[in-house]
Amino acid sequence: MQLVLRPVLWRYPGGLPFYGHVSRRGFSQSSTRKNAVLDAAVAVPTSMLDVLHSAGLPWFAAIPIAAFAIRGIAMYYVTGVPARKRAIIRAHLAPLIQARTARELRPIHAKGKARKVNPFAYSFALFTKPLQVAHRTARPYGGASFTWSTVYNIGIFLAFTESIRLKCGTRNGMLSFLLAPFQTLLSKVDPAHFPPAPDVIAEKIVARLGRAYEQAVATGGDAEQVRFYIQQVQERMPPLVNSDSPYFDASTLVEGFSWCPNLALLDPYYILPMALAAIVLANFRVGNARRGPRWFRYSGLTAAAFFGYIGSYMPAGIVLYMFSSQAAALCQNLVMRRAMPLPPTITRCTRATRSKAKSTASRVY
Template structure:
């Protein structure tokens, strides 16, 4: 096969052979030692075909893409489909399968705090007797895991990452429909792709001998002659009747998700951003996203670990905690980065964050996390009523 391609490349005009050689020098220096096994693409084979789609990322984006296409097929524009999708996914799926069960488990774990505290005190006494070092936060975490396992209230399960996984899958699907390249989901699933490709290469190496990769000029010559033969067959002529200079090759697709791009995203936007595939030039959506994240941090206070005393006027003005300061800094940085996001992604993120904050407020009212059960701070005073019996007369 290689010798045939070399003979074909010799039939090319000198100008074409020179241009091929000059354009491939840099590529040959970078990939001089690149080899490939049967069925596994290499750097040289990527020139002859479009970049491969990450199979794991594509499988995870199948259901979100189907949901978006179904809602858009009803006649709704994209600026209405994206918030509606956030309402369905975050308000229905994630709430019932992840958020609500997590809150119920948190309430049950808070009720186990006295048992964890008693077990921790017993272990601390044993460690002091044995003169062993103790790291209290780690010990408390170990006790909590043990109690949660005994009472079947796990700290982590597959539902714990459902919220984050669904958010990444939905935003990556919207980005894919906007014509973006590989994003966070592809980076996360790339180790799995590498692992499976490594296993496949081991099997292929044991079954078939390794084959040297074709050079760029050989690939170009093969594509050029195949295009000339196809053009000759369409015209009813022989390939020798058509000069090689009259053959034009189609440009290879550089975007692996080109088949999933939605052209209607460019026209079904809002009044201030009609093209949803571009960043928001008015910075309205990034500011809304930052304000939504900041409101979720400031307006939702964490439940106290202990039962609070009677609040005083000064105690009502609670200062910002370190966690809240860190969250505000992250929201500001995320808002700055969101200025480069497609407007369609922000149209999904802003309603998603808003629904998440509303769900948190609803759960604080419906399923509040109680304070830790503690001994009474003041001694209990019990009134004793003494009854005196009158002596009986004889």
């Protein structure tokens, strides 16, 4: 049955043998031991991906379907609907939130105009203070901005990206990207117990060999010496794919798109990173961001640029999942706009009154 569903698995392209020399298994009769903690963390995402792939779907279709399934089942009813209800509560409390925000931003603006505070700290306070006020004001009424669902969403996102990274056999993923600064810091503080990553060590060796190669060419070295440096660079280069990993699936190297058949490598044309940045910006515009202040609307451009930058350094399989997850979130927001629309913001009365009403914006309890 598999021969009919996925015949491509049995005739790999000519470029696939290239990965045979970048990573070879040592003499051993057993495979690499798995990590129990890692197995438990990626058990559900891996099972879902395996079920979809075993049904005959290639990886470029199985990954988006898994993203839409997890968004529509595990995240819509568990986190999406409650988050929308909390947003409705905050919309009803908008006048109170705006008044308290204006009151607490008044001394911050005064310090900023007087240049008594660092510009970075001033900008950071302008960004975080409205969020803190909204969370603190709406929390007693059940409209808190930050709850356990935020950690839940991040955990599912990291689990799926890590599962795809293990399937592709690459070392670059979202978790490694987030932990890279801490790894670098620990390697500088205690290099004996926390050695640098293999990629960092290999890059230093390759850079040193590259300088030696350039010096040999400049001084008129013979062809044998030049070939020796080229061979050393090829041997010292870190492997693109860790085929010795027990989680590795070779079909991820051939079941990609026409412009990027290998999901374990970067997108050579940057189509997926640009699509990811565009879908993040669209998702931000469709949500509640356009109803907020100007600085909050502009933060959508920052988020889109940040995700586009991350996508340019991630394997195509992980970027495909990130794009599919954001597309599912966009569809979810469109559905919620119809099913659970936000109430209009309460504003001042525009009808003329006989007596002038006193402003109570400064007297907020």
